Amino acid sequence: MAVVGSCGLPRSGPNKREIFAGSVLKKGDAFVLTVNDRVTRQTAVVPALGFSKAFKNAGTVGSDTIRAGDTLGLTIWENVSDPLLGAAGTPATVLEEVQVDGSGFIFIPYAGRVRAAGNSPEALRRIITQKLDKQTPDPQVLVTRLAGDGATVSVVGSISAQGVYPIERPTRTLSAMLARAGGVSIEPEIAQITILRGKQRGKIWFQDLYEHPELDIALRNKDRILVEKDTRSFTALGATGTQNRVHFETQTLSAIEAIAQVGGLSTSAADPTGVFVFRNEPAEIANAVLNRKDLKGPQRMIYVLNLTEPNGMFQARDFVIRDGDTVYVTEAPFVQWSKTMSAVMGTLTSAGSISALAE
Template identity: 70%
Template sequence: MVAGCGLPRPGPNKKEIFAGSVLNEGDAFIVTVNNRVTQATSVIPAFGFGSDFRNAGVVGSDTISAGDILALTVFENVKDDPLLGNTGQRVSLLDQVQVDGQGFIFVPYAGRIKAAGQTPEGLRQAITRKLDTQTPDPQVTVQRVAGDGSSVSISGAVNGQGVYPIERPTRTLSAMLAKAGGIAIEPDVAIVRVTRGGKTGKVWLRDLYENPGLDIALRNGDRITVERDNRAFTALGATGTQNRVPFETQTLSAIEAIAQVGGLSAVTADPTGVFVFRNEPAEIANAVLGRNDLIGDQRMVYVLDLTQPTGMFEARDFVIRDGDTVYVTEAPYVQWQRTISAITGTTGAASSLGSVGSGG
């Protein structure tokens, strides 16, 4: 009678899970994890930048662009009647000259001069040639004051969102992130996305710092976004918590996932019954099962027995992926204890009712 009643429990037991195997005319392949299975299923997101990003050279910090602000200084070799300054003023300063949308600047007595695409030295020579016919031996200096003409936008999980000019110290991705105040989330779960035109590339922040080849040169108009990794797994059964759990690291093993939710319940968990439920792509499922005829996603149940000599090593090496369900069954004796409690509880309740009926 007790066996027929539905005693409370957090989910199926091992026998019920194995009953759903394809071998028992179910719809899931149940696979015991070993070294071969671990290698076949060790797939993690591969991020990176395409050749369009990686092959772009560093923008010349001295190259003038439309929108830049320049500071011009002209020294004239005359005393009484300078071309640009007042009488007796041999030095004339133009400290806020902005390059217009067509890439030109206007210099008094020199007219409109093409500035965009030139270096300050090239522009200096062009202005000198224009003024040389009007004032003897002019000495000109050109300085790029601000680089607003070449800028990037930074948003997301950074300490200083905004639009930043590409200048000499900030011509690469990592330098620009530092200029924005650094990352506002844990580095292990930070993803950096760069959009340029109609193309987007992204990398793990850790990989960006560890691999100089990923520290791409920036271009005008780049959009940089820092976001948190949104992968998660679900923990159920006899674990410390039952919840949807976000990844805390770039890679996550089964043993780390169990530890992340508080470990196995010391009172109820069965260490021989740790299961990982997953919809596996056909190519991986075929590799795991040693087949080549499976088509489409396959329901897979991976079994970990932590009591085996290599069980802890297998759990340490088995990679958890986005969307996995980690389920730990209860030890058999737990259900037996519930059964005994139900019997003794029923007997106790009957005895109490009998006492009340007899007036005791």
């Protein structure tokens, strides 16, 4: 038996004794802590997402304000039989898709260059009417702002219809623009929305957009909207249903949910008293957990969960898993004993077979 044990039987990772040997109390470099209510409270850190005041306080863009790059539609009626702009006998002249140039001006025959940017369609109508009134009696002018490229936002990422969209009256806010682009194409619970505005950046959870109305911010020209899936993940190793790098499926993830996400504990191999969470903890949290003030830089922490304790399942339910964590479940002592016995019995069987062949 000793000979077989010394050969190094295969296993999924270190046992509890070997992990505890890495503690700072035993000249290792990791702090090993049993999870309790205090540890759970101190380590319950969830990424804070939200918009700054600059985003929240921005007023809604007036959709009727004309900007450089916009496209306008003009219809001009003249009260004469021989109009300046149209053919004889034609009561109205239609000027389709008049582009506002980079300086904010448009050109109207007999009215010349007219400043359009900064005016509403109604204000521009009055300006054009005044200019044409000198050339033709009692002209009537209609100005409409078409969907041009003056005030636009780009929507990219996990969205049904990526593209560049104009800011119009129905799409002046973030939620309305996302709806205009067909909505998110990933699970809403793990969707994140990032707004890039010049040098400013803001990120929120998609669900928070509807749970907190103040996050439904007004959009600005040249805003970039990025929809992406939550990239946080943890690694599951040891006696679990699956050993893999696993992405978060919810905004917050507890230890018990992480174990369930990988298929639970292996019923034939897992030791429920040995569930470990390995983490590089920021110094601020490490000092709070250890009740110290002298630690500097990230600290190696090993959190221990014993699911067999009276409140063990509750502790695992409340302990928050964070991005980059490693969740490791040790094998039950019986598993190694079983492997040893199998190796011994296999050796004896092989020896008996060889003896039988020799005879």
